[in-house]
Amino acid sequence: MDKYKKTGIIILTILGVICLVAAGCFLISRIIQDGQSEKNMEALRASVNTDANAETETMGTETSHESHSNEQTESENTGGHPAENMDGTNTSDDSGANAETAAGESASSAVPNPYGDIFASNEDIAAWLVIPDTTIDYPVMWTPEDENYYLYRDAEGNDDKNGSLILDTDSCLNPLTTNLIIHGHNMRSGAMFGNLTDYESQDYCENHRQIILYTEECRRNYEVIAVFRSQVYKKKDTVFKYYKFFQANTQEEFDDFYQNIKELSLYDTGVTAEFGDHFITLSTCVYHVEQGRFVVVAKEVESGEFYWPVEK
Amino acid sequence: MKKIKKILTLLIAAALLVLMPGANTLTASAEEPVTYYVKYLSDDNQWRFQTGSTWSDTVQHRELYYLYQDIKDGDSVIIEGANPGFILEVSVRLSNVTFLHGSAAVVTAKSIDECYVLRDSVAAVNGDVTNAYVYDNARCTFNNNVGTLQVLNDPARNDTLLRGTVSVGGTVNHLIGKDNDKTHYEFYNFAAGTLSITDGDVKTDAAYYSTSASAGTTQTTNTSQSSASQTSSDEYDDVPKTGESSPVFWLLGVSAVCFAGRYVLKKTA
Numbered sequence: 342m343d344k345y346k347k348t349g350i351i352i353l354t355i356l357g358v359i360c361l362v363a364a365g366c367f368l369i370s371r372i373i374q375d376g377q378s379e380k381n382m383e384a385l386r387a388s389v390n391t392d393a394n395a396e397t398e399t400m401g402t403e404t405s406h407e408s409h410s411n412e413q414t415e416s417e418n419t420g421g422h423p424a425e426n427m428d429g430t431n432t433s434d435d436s437g438a439n440a441e442t443a444a445g446e447s448a449s450s451a452v453p454n455p456y457g458d459i460f461a462s463n464e465d466i467a468a469w470l471v472i473p474d475t476t477i478d479y480p481v482m483w484t485p486e487d488e489n490y491y492l493y494r495d496a497e498g499n500d501d502k503n504g505s506l507i508l509d510t511d512s513c514l515n516p517l518t519t520n521l522i523i524h525g526h527n528m529r530s531g532a533m534f535g536n537l538t539d540y541e542s543q544d545y546c547e548n549h550r551q552i553i554l555y556t557e558e559c560r561r562n563y564e565v566i567a568v569f570r571s572q573v574y575k576k577k578d579t580v581f582k583y584y585k586f587f588q589a590n591t592q593e594e595f596d597d598f599y600q601n602i603k604e605l606s607l608y609d610t611g612v613t614a615e616f617g618d619h620f621i622t623l624s625t626c627v628y629h630v631e632q633g634r635f636v637v638v639a640k641e642v643e644s645g646e647f648y649w650p651v652e653k
Numbered sequence: 654m655k656k657i658k659k660i661l662t663l664l665i666a667a668a669l670l671v672l673m674p675g676a677n678t679l680t681a682s683a684e685e686p687v688t689y690y691v692k693y694l695s696d697d698n699q700w701r702f703q704t705g706s707t708w709s710d711t712v713q714h715r716e717l718y719y720l721y722q723d724i725k726d727g728d729s730v731i732i733e734g735a736n737p738g739f740i741l742e743v744s745v746r747l748s749n750v751t752f753l754h755g756s757a758a759v760v761t762a763k764s765i766d767e768c769y770v771l772r773d774s775v776a777a778v779n780g781d782v783t784n785a786y787v788y789d790n791a792r793c794t795f796n797n798n799v800g801t802l803q804v805l806n807d808p809a810r811n812d813t814l815l816r817g818t819v820s821v822g823g824t825v826n827h828l829i830g831k832d833n834d835k836t837h838y839e840f841y842n843f844a845a846g847t848l849s850i851t852d853g854d855v856k857t858d859a860a861y862y863s864t865s866a867s868a869g870t871t872q873t874t875n876t877s878q879s880s881a882s883q884t885s886s887d888e889y890d891d892v893p894k895t896g897e898s899s900p901v902f903w904l905l906g907v908s909a910v911c912f913a914g915r916y917v918l919k920k921t922a
Binding site for chain 2: 343346347349350353356357358360364367368371485488492502504507509513515516524525526527528529533534573574575576577582584588590624625626628634
């Protein structure tokens with residue numbers, strides 16, 4: 342009996358040590374990968390033309406947005422991003438007028454796209470998402486033919502556990518769908534949407550309620566309207582599925598979405614919306630239930646500047 | 654002296670620029686959308702095109718090569734002719750594509766805002782379509798998503814029958830079948846690859862679409878093309894999995910169990 346126990350002790354010791362060593366190896370490899378991934382991302386961020394707005398100023402073109410003057414001062418405090426201009430005013434009342442932001446703008450008000458080089462270098466980069474004063478500052482990939490292509494790849498297509506932010510294939514920037522859904526990994530390191538769950542705190546939300554999406558055509562400014570936990574449901578489930586809402590063609594479709602997100606919201610953001618408004622939905626995995634998701638929905642508010650066409 | 658000459662030259666050049674009409678204004682203009690009329694000419698035995706929304710025998714027509722060179726976002730294309738079928742492959746957004754009566758063509762575009770398939774036509778469309786209209790007995794396959802699809806009768810006929818045959822590879826947000834007077838059917842949120850209409854009748858299983866416009870409570874179907882074949886209702890909707898899968902915690906857990914087992918065995922030994 343003692344012999345069996347002795348053998349058992351040896352086996353368990355060996356197994357325990359192997360697992361411990363393997364975990365350490367994985368951990369070290371992960372840290373190296375994260376470092377490399379961040380380095381690549383920094384290189385990509387470095388190619389953002391932060392001089393674009395300055396160029397605009399010298400050219401004397403007027404973007405005719407009230408917040409423009411604030412942009413310049415705010416941008417100094419927000420890591421050099423050219424348009425992190427959030428002025429702190431509540432813009433929730435100007436909803437309907439801003440819905441069709443991409444149309445009707447005269448060519449004379451267009452400015453150089455700070456992300457133009459990045460868009461030109463990779464057609465899969467549909468946009469660039471920035472939440473000022475957070476780590477969220479990433480390209481958004483769109484591959485309609487294979488939604489998950491960049492789920493475990495960086496923006497250059499290299500294998501990367503962090504993956505990239507991906508724009509849902511049923512969302513579209515041109516023509517713009519009512520709702521743009523962006524999925525991102527909830528990484529423990531805080532990369533991608535690793536810090537999105539900070540929005541559970543109302544105070545955090547109030548300090549980070551502005552979301553910016555740079556596209557090839559223009560800069561879109563959003564304000565957080567709802568924050569909630571949800572989940573991916575089974576096909577048979579007839580419940581509100583936030584990830585199924587892309588286009589509101591009727592008032593009923595809009596109301597259904599709007600009422601549901603407002604009901605689910607963890608707190609009242611004070612922002613309202615009406616039929617015709619556009620939204621961005623940031624979604625990441627959480628584990629309060631199986632297939633849990635943490636969701637931040639923001640409404641498009643006053644539009645930013647329009648950009649010159651990107652030369653590809 | 655040289656400096657004075659330079660200054661004078663510059664002043665004269667500046668004065669000329671100001672005085673010359675038009676030279677002192679900087680104007681920028683966007684190119685206007687163009688409509689291309691593509692037609693099969695049996696005499697020439699080839700497809701040719703003209704710009705404009707009608708074909709004129711008195712206007713010179715050109716090789717399609719030039720169409721491919723010039724076509725841009727927002728342009729429109731009208732197709733007339735069937736033999737041989739026309740294949741248009743462009744990577745721009747087309748604002749309008751019209752298949753005239755009796756035409757046969759395959760159109761591939763980045764996206765199409767409005768697509769009209771008229772009587773007797775046979776068409777295949779690659780690229781998302783915002784609004785599609787299929788008239789009378791036209792046959793059409795949309796291989797990507799369609800926003801609103803209307804199956805219509807031909808006003809020239811004296812009946813109200815819908816005869817269109819349509820299949821869609823992607824999703825369809827809104828399907829309407831109607832004639833001049835009444836709506837025959839109206840359905841919503843078709844799952845990817847499920848919409849099938851034969852001779853005007855919807856052949857899709859009712860499980861794959863909704864009869865009301867509500868976006869949130871009626872979408873029991875899957876909108877992803879890749880999972881269109883998955884019919885089990887016990888499966889989860891197809892949404893990207895954005896959790897972090899790390900074996901480190903599992904390995905640490907197993908290791909802890911092993912050491913705990915070892916401790917127990919050693920104590921009882």
